[in-house]
Amino acid sequence: xxxxNTKSLELLERRKNIVANGVGVFNTATVMDAKGAMIIxxxxxxxxxxxxxxxxVNAGHCPEPVVAAIREQAGKYxxxxxxxxxxEPYIELCEELAEILPHGEKTxxxxxxxxxxxxxxxxxxxxxxxxxxxxxxxxxxxxGRTMMxxxxxxxxxxxxxCGPFAPEVYRLPxxxxxxxxxxxxxxxxxKDELKRLHESAxxxxxxxxxxxxxxxxxQGEGGFTPIPKKYLLGLRAFCDEHGIMLIMDxxxxxxxxxxxxxxxxxxxxxxxxxxxxxxxxxxxxxxxxVGRAEVMDAAASGTIGGTYIxxxxxxxxxxxxxxxxxxxxxNQKAKKVGSTILGRLKKIKKxxxxxxxxxxxxxxxxVEFVKDNDPSQPDTETCSKIxxxxxxxxxxxxxxxxxxxIIRILxxxxxxxxxxxxxxxxxxxxxxxxxxxx
Numbered sequence: 332x333x334x335x336n337t338k339s340l341e342l343l344e345r346r347k348n349i350v351a352n353g354v355g356v357f358n359t360a361t362v363m364d365a366k367g368a369m370i371i372x373x374x375x376x377x378x379x380x381x382x383x384x385x386x387x388v389n390a391g392h393c394p395e396p397v398v399a400a401i402r403e404q405a406g407k408y409x410x411x412x413x414x415x416x417x418x419e420p421y422i423e424l425c426e427e428l429a430e431i432l433p434h435g436e437k438t439x440x441x442x443x444x445x446x447x448x449x450x451x452x453x454x455x456x457x458x459x460x461x462x463x464x465x466x467x468x469x470x471x472x473x474x475g476r477t478m479m480x481x482x483x484x485x486x487x488x489x490x491x492x493c494g495p496f497a498p499e500v501y502r503l504p505x506x507x508x509x510x511x512x513x514x515x516x517x518x519x520x521x522k523d524e525l526k527r528l529h530e531s532a533x534x535x536x537x538x539x540x541x542x543x544x545x546x547x548x549x550q551g552e553g554g555f556t557p558i559p560k561k562y563l564l565g566l567r568a569f570c571d572e573h574g575i576m577l578i579m580d581x582x583x584x585x586x587x588x589x590x591x592x593x594x595x596x597x598x599x600x601x602x603x604x605x606x607x608x609x610x611x612x613x614x615x616x617x618x619x620x621v622g623r624a625e626v627m628d629a630a631a632s633g634t635i636g637g638t639y640i641x642x643x644x645x646x647x648x649x650x651x652x653x654x655x656x657x658x659x660x661x662n663q664k665a666k667k668v669g670s671t672i673l674g675r676l677k678k679i680k681k682x683x684x685x686x687x688x689x690x691x692x693x694x695x696x697x698v699e700f701v702k703d704n705d706p707s708q709p710d711t712e713t714c715s716k717i718x719x720x721x722x723x724x725x726x727x728x729x730x731x732x733x734x735x736x737i738i739r740i741l742x743x744x745x746x747x748x749x750x751x752x753x754x755x756x757x758x759x760x761x762x763x764x765x766x767x768x769x
Contacts (some may be wrong), residue, residue: 335374336372336374336376337374337478338361338373339359339360339361339372339374340372341373341646342361342373342639343359343361344544346735353433357382357385357727357729358382358718358722358727358728359722360372360378360722360727361373361374362461362620363375364390365380365392365393366392366393367378367391367392367746367750368391368392368742368743368745368746368747368750368751369392369750370727371723372692376579376725377714377725378725378726378727379725379726379727379742379753379754379757380411380727380742380743381721381726381727381728381729381740381741381748381758382393382727382728382729382741382742383540383610383741383742383743384610384614384725385459385729385741386551386583386588386609386610386741387609387610387613387614387664388610388613388614388743389587389588389609389610389615389656389661389743389744390586390587390588390610390612390652390655390656390661390743390744390745391614391634391743391744391745391746392614392743393601393606393613394613394651394652394655394745396651396655397613397648397651397652397655398438398655399651400443400647400648400650401644401647401648401651402643402650403647404643404646404647404648405644406696407643408643409642409643409644410440410639410642410643411643412638412639412640412641413442413641413706414636414638414640414667418643418646420641420643420646420647420650421641421643421646422618423443423646423650424440424442424641424646424650425440425441425442425619426620427650427653428440428460428607428619429621431592431653432592432593432605432607432621432691433621434601434602434603434604434605434621434622434624435601435623435624437623437624437625438618438622438623438624438625439621439622439623439624439627439628440619440620440621440627441616441620441627441640442617442618442619442640442641442646443617443620443636443637443639443640443641444617444618444621444637444639444640444642444645445475445608445616445618446474446475446480446580446582446583446606446607446608446609446617446618447476447477447480447650448475448477448618449582449606449607449608449618449619449620449635450474450475450477450479450480450483450545450578450580450582450606451475451477451478451479451480452620452635452636453543453578453604453605453606453613453620453622454466454479454543454545454547454578454621454636455626455630455634455635456576456604456620456626456630457542457543457576457578457604457626458542458543459629459630459634460542460576460625460626460629460630460682461541461542461543461566461574461575461576463539463540463541463542464498464499464540464542465500465501465536465537465540465541465542466483466499466500466501466543466544466545466546467501467502467531467535467536467541467543467544467545467575468483468485468500468501468502468503468505468540468545468546469485469487469503469504469506469546469550470502470503470504470505470507470553470555470732471485471486471504471505471550471552471554471556472484472485472545472546472547472550472553472580473485473486473489473547473550473551473552473553474545474547474580476489476490478496479497479500480665481493481496482496482497482500483500483545485553485733486501486733488733490500496704499536499540499647501531501535501536502525502529502723503528503535504524504527505546505550505553505556506520506521506558506559506562506683506711507556508520508559508679509688509690509699509706510706510707511558515557516560518561520559521559521561521562521565521750524562524723525562525566525569528565528566528569529569530586530626531727532573537629538575539572539573541573542575542576543575543576543578543604544569544570544575544576544577544578545578545579545580546558546566546578546579546580547579547580547582547583547584548563548579548581548594548595548597548598548600549580549583549584549589549594549691549692549695551582551583551584551731551739552583552677552731552732553731553732553733553734554697554699554731554733554739555690555691555695555696555697555737555739556690556729557594557690557691558598560599560600561599563600564600565599566600566601567600567601570603576603576604576626577602577603577604577608578602578603578604578605578606579593579594579595579602579604579605580605580606581593581594581595581605581606581607582606582607582608582609582618583609583695583741584606584695585607585609585610585611585666586609586610586652586653586656587610587656587661587662587664587744588609588610588665588693588694588695588744589665589669589692589693589694589695590662590663590665590666590669590692590693590694591662591693592662593605593607593742594644594692594693594695597692602622603622603623603626604606604620604621604622604623604626605617605620605621605622605715606618606619606620606621607621607730610652611649611652612645612648612649612652612654613651613652614648614650615642615643615644615645615648615649616645617641617642617646617648617649618671620635624652631745643652659745661745664744664745665693665694665744666693666694667695668694668742668746668751669691669692669694669695669696669753670738671748671755672694672696672740672751672755673689673691673696674754675759676689676696676698677689677760679759679763680698681767682763682768683763683766685700685701685702685704685710685766686698686700686701687699687700687701687704687705687706687710687763688697688701688706694740694742694744695739695741696739696740697731697737697738697739697740698737698738698762699725699732699736699737700713700714700717700736700737700738701736709732709734709736710736711734711735711736713736713765713766713767714730714735714736714737715730716761716764716765717738717761717762718730718738720761720764720765721757721758721761724757724760724761726754726757726758728740728758729741738758
């Protein structure tokens with residue numbers, strides 16, 4: 332850092348004294364101003380943001396059209412509750428989402444405030460549509476921290492001491508090729524994992540009781556692990572065969588992160604229901620459940636929603652965000668940013684063969700650190716050193732994975748080439764230092 336960090340330390344101390352310890356501290360950076368891909372901390376230091384508020388600011392910090400839309404809407408009305416008084420921004424946003432994220436011949440949408448709320452409502456809709464209770468999910472999954480979402484979430488650290496959990500939830504191993512392939516080819520691996528899926532109907536839960544299977548096509552907190560395309564195709568066929576709703580959680584992977592509005596568009600496999608949040612509103616709390624009209628309409632009146640569903644100010648922010656993303660072709664920018672990141676990380680892996688894996692789709696890129704090139708030996712210590720070293724040099728990073736041995740890059744997609752180069756150089760230097768290569 333170029334300046335004293337006294338004010339940041341004071342702010343963090345105040346946080347420690349008043350904020351509940353259960354609220355995680357993933358990075359010790361502070362902020363007093365932010366624009367694009369840059370954050371100015373409480374002491375005036377410039378920080379390059381490779382965390383993006385955990386994937387929330389794909390369109391950058393404070394995009395001007397979004398800020399203007401928020402101000403304009405705030406001057407009209409802040410809240411009426413859509414259940415009580417109907418307003419156009421909610422309807423217009425639903426129309427926009429149905430256009431860019433079509434689910435079959437006719438699509439319907441509902442809005443809520445957070446990704447976890449979207450997941451909770453998606454499960455309720457699926458259960459009502461099928462008249463079945465059970466839900467299948469996957470290891471490595473993260474779906475939120477409300478009761479059903481927390482039950483679906485895999486990592487124990489997010490739910491320790493919070494049980495009992497929701498009933499009728501069953502878990503399958505995520506088809507993670509890097510960690511579990513052994514000596515198998517991709518084709519053989521997928522064949523075996525689909526066999527496991529089909530056998531779950533015999534040894535895990537009666538398939539006639541399964542309402543939905545929910546997954547992240549590219550796991551977020553789980554370590555940016557993409558699902559094999561042929562597995563997803565097989566999963567879609569399995570759901571069709573047994574009348575199961577396929578729910579795709581796109582909360583972290585949506586809104587241009589992978590170079591598409593949703594990662595399922597990359598795979599060409601359409602869900603029955605999908606969930607969104609994070610970058611949809613450029614930082615304002617808004618989320619959506621999108622699905623086939625006949626599925627969405629299966630929910631009885633009053634069973635989904637809430638007081639703050641689709642805040643008019645948040646709807647205005649989301650509409651302006653989508654319009655801005657289209658205007659600057661943020662999906663194309665994601666592909667360019669992702670290509671640069673992937674290329675640089677693959678080069679550093681050649682210099683540091685100790686790195687386990689570099690992977691991702693679009694600009695959803697991660698690098699995994701393991702010992703002895705063994706996927707079963709996570710190197711959490713080295714990963715932590717690199718994250719801390721980046722922080723000391725003005726780069727905000729986030730780890731991921733159940734062992735926290737993965738660095739995930741979620742920089743705003745509007746990042747300039749110069750900012751991206753500087754950030755990647757800091758990361759590369761810290762990796763080289765960690766492996767004694769410099």
